[in-house]
Amino acid sequence: MEKKIITISREFGSGGRTIGHQVAEALGIPFYDKELVEQVALESGFAPKFVEEHGEHSPGKSIFSYAFASHGTPGVMDGLSTADFLWNIQCGVILQLAEKGPCVIVGRNADYILKDRPDVLHAFIYADKEFRADRIVRLYGESEKSPQTRLNEKDKRRKANYQHYTGRVWGEARNYDISLSTSVLGIEKCTEILVDLMRGK
Amino acid sequence: MEKKIITISREFGSGGRTIGHQVAEALGIPFYDKELVEQVALESGFAPKFVEEHGEHSPGKSIFSYAFASHGTPGVMDGLSTADFLWNIQCGVILQLAEKGPCVIVGRNADYILKDRPDVLHAFIYADKEFRADRIVRLYGESEKSPQTRLNEKDKRRKANYQHYTGRVWGEARNYDISLSTSVLGIEKCTEILVDLMRGK
Numbered sequence: 435m436e437k438k439i440i441t442i443s444r445e446f447g448s449g450g451r452t453i454g455h456q457v458a459e460a461l462g463i464p465f466y467d468k469e470l471v472e473q474v475a476l477e478s479g480f481a482p483k484f485v486e487e488h489g490e491h492s493p494g495k496s497i498f499s500y501a502f503a504s505h506g507t508p509g510v511m512d513g514l515s516t517a518d519f520l521w522n523i524q525c526g527v528i529l530q531l532a533e534k535g536p537c538v539i540v541g542r543n544a545d546y547i548l549k550d551r552p553d554v555l556h557a558f559i560y561a562d563k564e565f566r567a568d569r570i571v572r573l574y575g576e577s578e579k580s581p582q583t584r585l586n587e588k589d590k591r592r593k594a595n596y597q598h599y600t601g602r603v604w605g606e607a608r609n610y611d612i613s614l615s616t617s618v619l620g621i622e623k624c625t626e627i628l629v630d631l632m633r634g635k
Numbered sequence: 636m637e638k639k640i641i642t643i644s645r646e647f648g649s650g651g652r653t654i655g656h657q658v659a660e661a662l663g664i665p666f667y668d669k670e671l672v673e674q675v676a677l678e679s680g681f682a683p684k685f686v687e688e689h690g691e692h693s694p695g696k697s698i699f700s701y702a703f704a705s706h707g708t709p710g711v712m713d714g715l716s717t718a719d720f721l722w723n724i725q726c727g728v729i730l731q732l733a734e735k736g737p738c739v740i741v742g743r744n745a746d747y748i749l750k751d752r753p754d755v756l757h758a759f760i761y762a763d764k765e766f767r768a769d770r771i772v773r774l775y776g777e778s779e780k781s782p783q784t785r786l787n788e789k790d791k792r793r794k795a796n797y798q799h800y801t802g803r804v805w806g807e808a809r810n811y812d813i814s815l816s817t818s819v820l821g822i823e824k825c826t827e828i829l830v831d832l833m834r835g836k
Contacts (some may be wrong), residue, residue, distance in 0.1 A: 555819075558808055605805050607759055607814035618756075618812040619832065627828060631820065 435438060437632055438479035438536040445611065446588035447566030447573075449621040450559030451540050456625040458538040461562055466531055471524055490603040491507040521599055546600040554586065557628055558613040565617035638756040638833055639737040645790035646765030648774075650758035650822040655741040657826040661738075662833055669733055669742040692736040718772055746810060747801040752795065759814040761806065765820035806820055 440457060443451020458465035487533055528547045531537060532554070539548075545556040561569075567581035577584065593604040608614050612631070614624040639675065641658060645651020652668055659666035727749045732738060733755070740749075746757040762770075768782035794805040808814050813832070815825040 558814075560809055596831075605808050607808045607811070608761055608816075610808070610814070611816045611819040613759075613808035613811070613814035615809075615812045631824075 435541050435552050436634055437553055438630060438631055439532055439548065439554040441548055441554060441556050442538065442540045442559060442628075443545050443557070445561060445605075446564065446585060446592065448559045448561040448571065449483040449624075452621055453559055453616075453625045453628065454538045454540040456621075457628050457632065460625070460629045461536070463536040463538060464531075464534075466528075466537055466539045471527055471531075471539070471542050472553070499570075500516065525632040543596055543599050546596075546602065555612070555628075555631060556610040558605070558607070558610040559624060560613065560615055561617035562615070586593045595618070636753050637835055638754055640752070640755040641739050641758060641829060641833055642732055642749055642755060642759050643739065643741045643760060643829075644744070644746050645741065646762060646767065646806075647786060647793065648771040649760045650770065650817045650825075652741050653822055654760055654817075654826045654829065655739045657822075657832065658829050659739040661826070661830045662737070664737040664739060665735075667729075667738055667740045678767040696761070706812040709734075713767035742796065744797055744800055747797075747803065756813070756829075756832060759806070759811040759813040759823060760817060761814065762816055 440454075442450050442454045444453075453464055454467065465466045467518070524542055525547050528539060528542060528544050531539065532548055536551075545558075549556075550595060563582065566585055570584060571581050579587075586615055589596060596604040602609050614627065616624055619627075641655075643651050643658075645654075650835075653666065656666055663782055686737060688724045703732055708731060725743055726748050729745050732740065733752060746759075749755045750757075764783065766788055771785060771801060772782050797805040803810050813829070815828065817825055820828075
């Protein structure tokens with residue numbers, strides 16, 4: 435069926451976010467990345483009603499146990515429970531954004547959150563480590579850590595986060611409708627393929 | 636760089652073989668599938684020199700131990716050692732076919748065997764089980780086993796074979812340059828995407 439929304443999951447440094455931007459621009463539809471979704475979630479102010487309405491979308495434990503735990507012991511808010519709490523809000527935000535109409539959503543495990551919508555195309559963007567290492571240094575600059583270390587840490591976190599919230603294995607082709615290597619195909623070509631698919635070409 | 640050869644790894648019933656055929660026809664280049672590669676391997680007659688020359692391409696144990704074992708106890712030839720023996724021959728055959736020039740190779744873990752050639756595009760074709768179950772019944776007819784059982788058995792064997800000979804995890808996007816779901820994108824569209832990529836469009 436016709437796809438109206440596209441989720442882009444990506445490896446750190448692969449260019450997935452850039453591709454998401456380009457696809458959204460080409461199609462003239464809103465672009466939501468991780469930061470924007472988090473902002474929207476925070477702006478929702480954790481309204482109890484909102485949480486109550488969308489808590490059931492959580493793939494993790496009940497939102498209420500975390501809310502309770504966090505109020506009981508503030509320290510817990512700095513740990514996993516905060517992440518889970520925000521995750522619940524974000525699931526609701528992403529489901530609502532999808533309801534609004536066509537858009538591009540990058541990150542936030544949106545592929546899993548929107549897996550039951552037949553009008554969503556799920557793409558995975560990845561690249562070899564040399565390509566990504568070179569890119570993150572050019573885009574985000576040097577740091578005390580080597581690019582390889584930064585990639586390994588980010589990959590490890592992203593993989594664990596995905597596994598934790600979705601129960602799926604990060605990087606498995608079957609989690610997506612299409613997977614593209616930017617280090618082999620190039621960022622422009624990947625954008626072109628996705629735009630054509632969204633246009634039903 | 637420009638791609639001259641394309642390997643197509645596929646899930647049973649996904650339409651990967653059909654796509655390989657269509658891509659080869661569109662590009663006017665030879666098409667080699669599992670059966671053809673096996674035939675070429677057998678026609679090579681297991682010439683000792685050929686085996687000696689290509690044995691080192693085996694990702695498994697040394698070809699010679701198996702050859703020896705098989706001569707010592709013919710029964711062993713029916714088991715893993717025969718598979719490994721043929722695998723060694725086939726690695727050599729696939730490497731030779733690639734040397735000949737542009738072609739499409741389906742199956743036989745060619746993605747791994749040709750991983751060091753920069754002029755090869757590696758594609759993975761998959762689909763959801765309903766799509767594949769419907770397709771194998773239409774293409775190969777009914778059998779005493781349910782389509783689901785046939786798919787599960789074949790998937791399990793293919794996964795184990797891939798893991799055994801390549802040390803990689805079957806279905807991981809990073810093993811390929813592009814992965815496409817035929818149940819979502821359709822066989823014709825997947826063929827079109829691959830043909831365009833091979834043409835450098």
